[in-house]
Every structure is written in C-alpha cells, then in structure tokens.
Amino acid sequence: MKLVTLQRRMARAVMTPLTRTERMRPRTAAGGSMRAEAATFIKPNDRLTSFERLEIYNRQYWFRLLSSMIEDFAGLQAVLGSERFEQLCYAYLTDCPSRSFTLRNLGSQLTTWLKKHPRWLGAQPVLALDMCRLEWAHIEAFDGPEAPALAPEDLAEPGRPDFRLHLQPHLQLLSLQYPVDDLALAINDSAGDNSAAASNAVGERRKQRRVQAVARMKPRPIFLAVYRLENSVYYRRLQREEYALLAAVRRGLPLERCLVSAFRGSAMPAEDRPAAIEEWFHNLSLLGLFCRQPEDPDLRP
Amino acid sequence: MPANRFNGFTDYGVGIGLRVPHYQHILSRKPVVDWFEIISENYMIDGGRPLQVLDQILDQYRVVQHGVSMYFGSAEKLNREHLRRLKALVKRTKTPWLSDHLCWGSVDGRYTHDLLPMPYTFEAARITAAKIRQVQDCVEVPVAVENVSSYAEFHLSEMTEWEFLNEVAEGADCGILLDVNNIYVSSRNHSFDPYDYVNSVPAERVAQIHIAGHSKYQKYILDTHDHPVIDPVWKLYERALQRVGPTATLLEWDDNIPSFDEVHGEALKATRFLAAAATAALAQAI
Numbered sequence: 001m002k003l004v005t006l007q008r009r010m011a012r013a014v015m016t017p018l019t020r021t022e023r024m025r026p027r028t029a030a031g032g033s034m035r036a037e038a039a040t041f042i043k044p045n046d047r048l049t050s051f052e053r054l055e056i057y058n059r060q061y062w063f064r065l066l067s068s069m070i071e072d073f074a075g076l077q078a079v080l081g082s083e084r085f086e087q088l089c090y091a092y093l094t095d096c097p098s099r100s101f102t103l104r105n106l107g108s109q110l111t112t113w114l115k116k117h118p119r120w121l122g123a124q125p126v127l128a129l130d131m132c133r134l135e136w137a138h139i140e141a142f143d144g145p146e147a148p149a150l151a152p153e154d155l156a157e158p159g160r161p162d163f164r165l166h167l168q169p170h171l172q173l174l175s176l177q178y179p180v181d182d183l184a185l186a187i188n189d190s191a192g193d194n195s196a197a198a199s200n201a202v203g204e205r206r207k208q209r210r211v212q213a214v215a216r217m218k219p220r221p222i223f224l225a226v227y228r229l230e231n232s233v234y235y236r237r238l239q240r241e242e243y244a245l246l247a248a249v250r251r252g253l254p255l256e257r258c259l260v261s262a263f264r265g266s267a268m269p270a271e272d273r274p275a276a277i278e279e280w281f282h283n284l285s286l287l288g289l290f291c292r293q294p295e296d297p298d299l300r301p
Numbered sequence: 302m303p304a305n306r307f308n309g310f311t312d313y314g315v316g317i318g319l320r321v322p323h324y325q326h327i328l329s330r331k332p333v334v335d336w337f338e339i340i341s342e343n344y345m346i347d348g349g350r351p352l353q354v355l356d357q358i359l360d361q362y363r364v365v366q367h368g369v370s371m372y373f374g375s376a377e378k379l380n381r382e383h384l385r386r387l388k389a390l391v392k393r394t395k396t397p398w399l400s401d402h403l404c405w406g407s408v409d410g411r412y413t414h415d416l417l418p419m420p421y422t423f424e425a426a427r428i429t430a431a432k433i434r435q436v437q438d439c440v441e442v443p444v445a446v447e448n449v450s451s452y453a454e455f456h457l458s459e460m461t462e463w464e465f466l467n468e469v470a471e472g473a474d475c476g477i478l479l480d481v482n483n484i485y486v487s488s489r490n491h492s493f494d495p496y497d498y499v500n501s502v503p504a505e506r507v508a509q510i511h512i513a514g515h516s517k518y519q520k521y522i523l524d525t526h527d528h529p530v531i532d533p534v535w536k537l538y539e540r541a542l543q544r545v546g547p548t549a550t551l552l553e554w555d556d557n558i559p560s561f562d563e564v565h566g567e568a569l570k571a572t573r574f575l576a577a578a579a580t581a582a583l584a585q586a587i
Contacts, residue, residue: 002424003428006420006455007376008408008409014417015411040456041455041457042456043453043456045454047521048520052520053453053454054453056452056521057452057453061415068414098412098413101342101383101407102342102345102370142349142350143347143348143351143352144349145348146347170349228349
C-alpha cells in the first residue's frame with residue numbers, strides 16, 4: 001500500500017463522526033465493517049485491537065474540532081442548545097472539513113453552509129444566523145490585517161470627484177435583525193459568572209433565559225461595526241445611513257457616490273445630514289477606521 | 302555538543318512554551334527565562350494582540366519557533382501559503398532554528414489538526430526527508446524534526462521508529478528535536494525499551510530536547526502535556542543528556558496550565574541534569 005493510500009484510508013476513518021456515546025462508529029461511511037477496515041492497516045497489540053487504536057485518533061479528532069467550534073461559536077451554541085450545536089458541527093465539518101493549516105479558520109464556511117442548510121438553524125433561524133455572522137466577524141476583527149490609519153496629508157484632494165477612502169481590513173460591517181451584540185456579551189458574562197461561582201446547570205439556565213429574551217423580540221434592522229482598537233475587539237451600533245456609507249466605501253466607490261448611497265431612501269431631514277456626516281467622519285477617524293490603501297492587493301476592496 | 306549546526310550554534314538553556322494564560326505575568330513581571338518556544342501557527346496571522354505580545358516578548362527574550370501542522374510526513378505537497386507565512390514569521394522572530402513533527406496530518410488538502418503516526422517505510426522516509434529539505438531551503442534556518450507520541454502501529458512498517466527517525470534525519474540532513482516524554486509514551490504503548498530509542502539517536506543531530514507530562518489510562522498512555530514530568534521521563538532525559546551533552550531543553554505544558562511560576566519551576570528541574578551533563582562533558586574534554 002502506498003503512503004498516500006494509507007493516509008486517505010486512515011483520514012477517512014478518523015474523520016468519521018462519532019456515535020452519540022462518543023465512540024467510533026462500527027460501520028464505515030460506505031457501510032463496511034470499521035473493525036475490518038482498521039485491521040487492514042493497523043496492528044493490534046496485547047491490550048488494544050486495531051479498532052480501539054484507530055478509535056483513539058477518531059475521538060481526538062472530534063474532541064479537538066468540537067472544542068475549537070465551541071470556543072469560536074459560544075453564542076450560536078447558546079442559541080441552538082449544546083446538543084443541536086454539536087450535531088450541527090458534525091454535519092458542517094463532514095461537509096466542510098478543514099482546509100487550512102490553522103484551526104482559526106475552522107468556522108470560515110459556517111455562515112454560507114448554514115444558509116444552504118437552514119434546517120440546522122433551529123426554531124430561531126434569523127437569530128441563529130445573525131449570531132453566527134457576528135461570531136465569525138469577531139474572529140476576523142481579532143487578528144485581521146491593520147493598515148496605517150489615514151493622516152491629514154493623505155486627504156490632499158478630498159474634493160476630487162474620484163476621491164476614494166479605504167476602511168481598515170479588520171473592520172467588519174453587519175446588517176442584523178436581532179441585538180446579538182448585546183446577547184453575545186451577556187453570554188460571555190454568564191460564562192464568567194459560571195466559572196466564578198455558579199454550577200454549570202445554573203450558568204446554562206442563565207444563558208437560556210437571555211437567549212429566550214432576545215428571541216421574543218420583534219426583528220428590526222440593526223447595523224453594526226465590528227473592529228479592533230488597541231488589540232481589543234469592539235462592537236459599535238451604526239445608524240442606517242452611516243452603515244450604507246461605510247458599505248459603499250468598502251465597495252470602493254468614490255466618496256461622492258458613497259454619500260449618495262448613504263442617504264438613498266433615508267428619512268433623515270436634509271438639514272440634519274451635514275452634521276451627521278461630520279460626526280460620523282469625526283468618530284470613525286478617531287477610531288482609526290479609515291486607512292491608507294492597503295499595499296497587499298488581497299486586502300483591497 | 303550543545304551548540305551545533307542544527308540549532309544555529311546556539312547554547313540555550315531551559316525554556317518554556319509561551320502560552321496565553323502567562324502573557325500578563327511575563328509582560329508585567331519580566332521573569333528571567335532562558336528562552337521561550339512559540340507555536341508558530343498561533344502567530345502566522347495578519348495582526349492583533351498575539352503579534353503585539355510576540356513583539357514585546359521578542360524585545361526581551363530569545364524565542365524559538367515550534368510548528369504543529371507542516372506535516373512533513375503527509376504524502377501531499379507542502380502548503381505554499383503555510384510556508385509563506387512561516388518564512389515571514391522566521392524573519393520576525395529571528396529564530397535560530399525551528400522544529401515541527403515527524404508525522405502526517407493532512408491528505409488531499411483536508412486537515413485533521415492532529416499529529417498522526419507514520420508508517421515506518423522507506424517510501425515514507427524518502428517523501429518526508431524531501432519535504433523537510435524543501436522547508437529548510439525556503440526558511441533558511443535549520444529545521445529539527447520531533448518524534449511524536451503514538452497510539453497505533455502499521456502493518457506496512459519496515460523498521461523501528463528510531464530507525465525511521467535516523468533515516469529521515471540523514472536523508473534530509475536535518476536536526477532532531479528529541480522528545481523524551483514522547484519516547485516514553487510510545488514505548489509504553491508499543492512495548493519497546495525507551496533506552497534502545499535514546500541510545501540509537503544520532504547524538505550530533507540533536508538540536509533540542511522536549512520534556513512534558515502525560516496521562517495514564519488503563520490500556521494506554523496519552524500525551525496530554527497537563528501534568529508534571531514523571532521520574533522515568535527525567536531518567537530518560539538524563540540518559541539522553543549523557544549521550545548528546547547539555548542541550549537546549551523545553552518543558553511543554555498545554556492543558557490545565559498552572560501558574561507561570563509552577564510551570565517555570567518544573568522546567569528548571571532540568572538544570573540539575575544539564576549541569577551534570579556539562580560537568581561530564583568537561584571531564585571528558587580534559
């Protein structure tokens with residue numbers, strides 16, 4: 001047997017989802033005997049069968065990946081419940097196994113995958129999807145690239161018709177329907193309380209109460225910026241017009257057209273707009289969210 | 302012996318792994334530590350706190366890179382993006398050598414994120430050695446390959462694990478990161494004498510040594526890095542030092558991580574063995 005053949009067979013077995021009791025499945029995906037499959041390439045010893053030796057790796061694989069998913073998507077886990085979330089992870093990781101050298105990217109396809117497989121989103125699909133998008137945005141903001149902030153000298157010709165601004169690559173813009181930013185922070189707080197004093201069960205109940213409170217809310221548009229400042233990730237609510245402006249900047253439109261986009265269909269009185277624009281630019285500049293054009297072509301809009 | 306071409310002719314002492322729970326302690330108290338080992342992949346990112354902390358550590362400490370997912374033993378080609386990021390990190394840290402494992406973990410572009418055991422075949426040794434050479438050529442620092450703990454053996458194997466390690470190290474002309482805890486764990490899982498392993502390693506290629514704790518189950522031992530080092534592993538370490546001389550040593554503690562002082566204190570137990578090895582080496586030289 002060639003090395004690549006052995007590795008394909010072992011990887012197939014190792015990546016097979018565990019049973020509900022967290023053991024290796026007795027049948028392969030093709031319906032054959034897993035014991036027979038293990039025996040073809042793994043030696044037994046005086047204490048463990050070939051199946052049991054392979055099972056150690058099968059369990060390690062899933063424990064490691066599930067643990068990473070729970071760490072990255074604790075909010076989604078709270079929304080769906082632990083058991084449903086675990087089954088979702090098995091299904092997602094079977095369809096989308098890791099194709100990156102780092103576990104950091106394990107959830108990179110989750111939002112897209114959930115849109116294609118909405119049955120995993122549970123009783124509150126919009127809330128669950130909002131939470132998933134927020135948690136992935138958090139990961140991107142945490143260690144995404146940072147370009148030099150825009151300086152006054154970079155604004156030599158802001159009146160030029162084709163003048164363009166650039167946003168920090170780590171800034172993520174989200175259009176949501178539930179206040180998952182507040183919910184995520186509350187869930188994190190519950191986790192903190194839990195480790196300090198209360199039992200797991202108490203912590204879980206507290207999380208569930210918070211999730212239910214948000215789930216009962218009527219969906220409404222919420223616009224959010226997720227960004228990094230001094231190496232901490234922040235969530236900042238945006239006005240609809242401010243969000244539209246930033247989305248247009250992110251698309252690479254000239255500033256003039258960004259401003260047109262910002263107020264398309266807006267109910268904001270015309271006389272209030274100059275002050276609003278000034279305030280947005282002032283705040284966004286203070287946060288360093290405008291930057292010079294990133295040098296890396298991959299980071300350009 | 303301690304400074305050789307596989308560790309950049311450095312003479313590092315006892316280090317510990319740089320881990321997130323210790324960031325605050327290290328940055329605020331600035332403890333005296335010979336060197337830190339970092340998990341390369343944790344810093345192969347574009348920005349944010351991990352890189353800021355790394356830069357602060359680099360200002361004050363010596364750092365050596367240790368990888369967990371280059372998978373020299375995978376039959377597929379090296380991941381070019383991984384290599385590109387690794388090379389960039391090498392430039393940032395100026396690591397005198399870097400290490401990764403003698404294992405595989407990916408196939409057809411799919412990653413298991415585990416250190417899977419190799420079949421000890423000549424084909425596997427040839428493929429593995431060729432990939433280590435490619436990495437060395439790319440990153441332009443010496444590469445040391447680390448023996449892993451394993452829980453399975455293959456019918457395909459044509460040699461012992463230590464013969465395979467030697468075959469790969471010779472073929473790649475690379476260094477060895479000798480993990481004496483992994484030797485102990487595998488020896489118990491596969492019923493071989495760990496001293497046969499230590500006595501067979503080419504001493505001149507050993508760039509670094511790892512020590513760690515593990516967890517014992519009813520039918521096997523798991524390499525968990527969540528306990529202090531046990532006496533039989535310290536004895537194996539002592540024997541390794543008798544053969545290779547005083548060598549850069551690192552304690553790995555990755556789960557249930559205790560305070561910085563506890564981890565560092567455990568690591569510093571190695572100094573007694575290193576001092577004895579240095580004395581013996583001096584006596585031999587005289």
